[in-house]
Amino acid sequence: MNQVRDHRVAGRAVEELIIEELDGALSPSEQRALVAHLDACEGCRALRVDHRRVHRLLVGRSPDRLELGRADRLVWPRVEAEFRGLGPRREVRPLFNIGLAAAAGLLVVAVALAALLLGGSRAARPADAPQQIASAAFELPDASGEYRIEQRISRALDSSEVAVVVDVRFQQAQTGGFLEVRFSEPGEPYGVAARAPDLHGVTRTHLEGRLPVLERGVTRMYRVWIHLELASEMYDTPGIMVELSGERGGTAGRIP
Amino acid sequence: MASMDDIPTRGIVTPAAGSPLPFTEDVFERFYRGTLPTVWALARRVCRDDEEAADVAQEAYLAVYRVWSAGALRTEPEHLLLRVAKRRAIDALRARVRRQRLQRFAPRAAAPELSVGGPLDVALASLNPRESSLLLLQAVGGYTYDELARIDGVTIGAVKSRLYRARRELADRYRREGGSL
Numbered sequence: 001m002n003q004v005r006d007h008r009v010a011g012r013a014v015e016e017l018i019i020e021e022l023d024g025a026l027s028p029s030e031q032r033a034l035v036a037h038l039d040a041c042e043g044c045r046a047l048r049v050d051h052r053r054v055h056r057l058l059v060g061r062s063p064d065r066l067e068l069g070r071a072d073r074l075v076w077p078r079v080e081a082e083f084r085g086l087g088p089r090r091e092v093r094p095l096f097n098i099g100l101a102a103a104a105g106l107l108v109v110a111v112a113l114a115a116l117l118l119g120g121s122r123a124a125r126p127a128d129a130p131q132q133i134a135s136a137a138f139e140l141p142d143a144s145g146e147y148r149i150e151q152r153i154s155r156a157l158d159s160s161e162v163a164v165v166v167d168v169r170f171q172q173a174q175t176g177g178f179l180e181v182r183f184s185e186p187g188e189p190y191g192v193a194a195r196a197p198d199l200h201g202v203t204r205t206h207l208e209g210r211l212p213v214l215e216r217g218v219t220r221m222y223r224v225w226i227h228l229e230l231a232s233e234m235y236d237t238p239g240i241m242v243e244l245s246g247e248r249g250g251t252a253g254r255i256p
Numbered sequence: 257m258a259s260m261d262d263i264p265t266r267g268i269v270t271p272a273a274g275s276p277l278p279f280t281e282d283v284f285e286r287f288y289r290g291t292l293p294t295v296w297a298l299a300r301r302v303c304r305d306d307e308e309a310a311d312v313a314q315e316a317y318l319a320v321y322r323v324w325s326a327g328a329l330r331t332e333p334e335h336l337l338l339r340v341a342k343r344r345a346i347d348a349l350r351a352r353v354r355r356q357r358l359q360r361f362a363p364r365a366a367a368p369e370l371s372v373g374g375p376l377d378v379a380l381a382s383l384n385p386r387e388s389s390l391l392l393l394q395a396v397g398g399y400t401y402d403e404l405a406r407i408d409g410v411t412i413g414a415v416k417s418r419l420y421r422a423r424r425e426l427a428d429r430y431r432r433e434g435g436s437l
Contacts, residue, residue: 019414019423023394025401054427057376057435058395063296071296074310076288079317083325194347 004043009033014041018048024053051097066210069154069161072131133162133253138237140228143170147181147226149242151253160250162242164193164224166207174199177230181209183222199230211253214246221256279324282375285399288317289393291334294397301380302389312348316341328368333407339395349370363367375435383428394419 007014010033020026026034038045063071129236135148145168153160164181177199184190194209196202214220225239245256295316299309320333321342329336380388392398393407404415 015424016420019420022423023419025416050427050431051423052377054423054430054435055395057430058391058426059262060381061297061301061376063293063300063391067300068293068296069291069311070306071300072312074306075292075296075313077316078310079288082314082318083321116349145384196432 004047005038007044008179009037014044015051017049018044018051021048022051022073049129054067066163066208069152069163070208072154073152095238102149122176130163134240134242136237136240138226140235140237141233142172142230143228143235145169145226147224147237147240149224149240149253153250154226160247160252161213162211162244162253163249164207164209164211166194166226167204168207168226168228169204170199173201173203176200179205179207180227181207181224181231182227182236183224184212185220193224211242211244213252214244216246216248216250219243219245273364275348277326281331284321286326287320287333287360291337294393296395297343298338298389298392301377301392302342302385303348304377304381307353308348308352309345312341312344315344327409335403335407338397339409340373342393342407344391345389349385367421378433379426379429383422383425387425390415390418391422391426 001207004012005015007249009017010030014029014034014037017026017030022036022088028073039046055188062138077197097148113243130150130152133149133151135146137146138144146162147166150163152163164183166179166181168179179196179199181193181195183193192209192210194207196205196207199205211222211224212220221241223239226237241256244251244253244255292313294307295313298304299312299316303312316337319435320329320337323329323336324333380391383391388403390408393404399407401412401415401419404419405412408415
């Protein structure tokens with residue numbers, strides 16, 4: 001590999017050209033010179049394959065939807081909380097500030113009351129903190145834990161979804177096995193919302209998954225449970241029934 | 257209701273020649289939604305901790321907010337945001353490394369483990385954070401050499417040579433960590 005790294009074309013290291021090619025930064029003449037060299041050099045072709053694979057893996061480090069939702073819930077409330085207190089508002093006289101605070105407090109109470117009266121399952125923005133819909137604890141011979149179903153509204157994704165969060169503690173480090181969050185409509189095959197594929201050496205684990213996103217106007221009933229498969233045993237927790245309905249901006253969940 | 261896919265992640269707001277960008281909270285919120293994936297990828301992958309990454313992102317957005325809302329923005333807010341996020345992420349990582357070094361001399365204090373995943377994460381974590389953050393911005397954010405140079409405040413040549421060094425190093429370390437190529 002090191003010998004290949006000494007190869008040069010048109011006064012430049014071939015590896016440098018391979019890397020710039022990934023970034024789309026080669027001129028047409030450099031591209032032609034690189035291709036001509038690669039046609040004749042197996043080692044540099046292999047080096048190019050290596051760099052392309054690592055690049056693809058790096059591109060794949062973008063946060064997925066679930067991670068982005070979590071990031072949003074962590075970041076936005078902090079940003080909003082601080083910037084609401086910055087800028088010209090700080091220059092208002094204290095007495096007036098108290099009046100504003102009181103007015104804001106009344107407004108918050110009024111909005112909360114309105115939301116309660118309307119019975120909406122979706123929180124008013126910007127209340128982006130997850131709302132717990134249901135939770136259950138479980139005890140298995142080798143493990144214990146709890147799982148909860150949450151309504152999550154994401155400002156970054158501008159949508160609402162229903163998530164399952166699981167925390168499991170094992171009595172001892174596992175030698176293998178896997179854990180799944182499963183859901184199914186009665187009489188239908190199950191789906192997997194989240195999976196810990198290898199429990200080897202694990203003493204506790206945290207999993208998050210998303211229940212199906214439904215089209216607007218569609219309502220379905222799902223049972224959600226935890227399936228644990230260890231080397232010699234398998235367990236299923238009893239499960240929670242949850243009703244999901246597709247609505248404007250996402251999917252809402254409630255306990256029937 | 258616009259979905260995340262409808263909103264461009266870049267070029268959301270471009271300064272008119274020589275004039276400050278108009279600031280409104282709606283524009284800022286759109287800016288936040290468009291840039292969070294890149295800011296989070298950068299902060300989370302460099303810090304390797306959700307809470308620290310959230311602190312980094314918070315500081316970066318607030319820094320942009322203060323400059324922008326005061327009408328003092330003279331560059332693309334996205335570039336300012338990423339510059340601050342990158343510096344803060346590197347600072348946070350260095351501060352943690354220092355804390356962990358100190359904790360080695362105080363065995364009773366539990367040193368929090370960095371959460372590192374597969375071979376690529378391990379290889380990325382072992383790079384100089386300046387270089388790993390540059391790689392992430394380039395790979396995840398898709399920024400050009402020119403944009404990266406403006407974000408970092410360096411020349412295009414410096415960006416190219418840093419990226420070259422970082423990619424070489426990353427491929428080597430990834431292989432040493434047992435990553436399949």
